[in-house]
Amino acid sequence: MPEILLRKRAIIIEEIFHEGGPASPVPLRRGAILSAIRNPFAGRYVEEIAPFMEDLKPLGLEMARALLAALGGNPKIVEGYGKGAIVGAAGELEHGALWHVPGGYAMREILGDAKAIVASTKKLGAPGARLDVPVTHVNASYVRSHFDAMEVGLPDGPKADEIVVVLVMTTGPRIHARVGGLAAKDVKGEDGLR
Template structure:
């Protein structure tokens, strides 16, 4: 298949100083990068779609690089997630094509992150919002990093498009205090603990 046709990119960065508690000196940063791409399968059912995952790999790497740089560089990143919003002429499975290229791109850019990259997807029209789940990059059981970021673009996805999303954070929720495995105690053996 040909290279993905990108209509636009969007990057959003949040700096969070407090969430009702005492403000912190160094804010938590949450960022998302979105790419609006043409869906080559929109409008009809296609049995063979897997090849598009390979075509999306360079785009995933570019997006992961751009987002990590916008958040202060790869060493600043502690959490990640991914998602896709498929336009109404597509199907949910087209969003699943982002699992491999989006996840492996972040692992490549962040230097062998171990945890599975949480993901979500849906079908919707322009302006559809998506809550992208986030976990720690090296241990999925670190509760302080269980988070999400809402993403979307006002004019996307059009019926024949997919919005591809990557999300990264620089740390735990700003006032995390529900116990569980701490980031400092990660063993790094299996991506879970």
């Protein structure tokens, strides 16, 4: 499989103090890391693409470590996560699916004991395309307060022959979350759902 050719990386950190109600004593922090890499399958149909996931694993770990460091370095503060990919116009949607395993398992490994599946999305897009990356609780996908998304993108990516791969981590629930459901404090953490 081809080597990973990284053109650009960006880290975005948001701090959310309120959403129109009272200010939270602790702001919600949402962070994303985006990497624009060359798509080795751009412009042609290739039947066997799955082995490229193995090549992407070191990039996933590197990105997860860098994002965690940008959020302060302590895995215990991360309560939500998600991943995504924007594939350039010469690629196909399936090329974005190559990020599922390397991105998801990297965050679960870096965070230690994360149980929930890592929510994901992907799309085709031109340079400047934006992606809403879904976020769920790291140990229980049914924790409604942590259903969130972070909009991300690069102004000059993906180029037609690139994929922009993305990881997102958050430090808590939505500010002012109050729609009920399973509370984070009640998570059993056995099955990744509850």
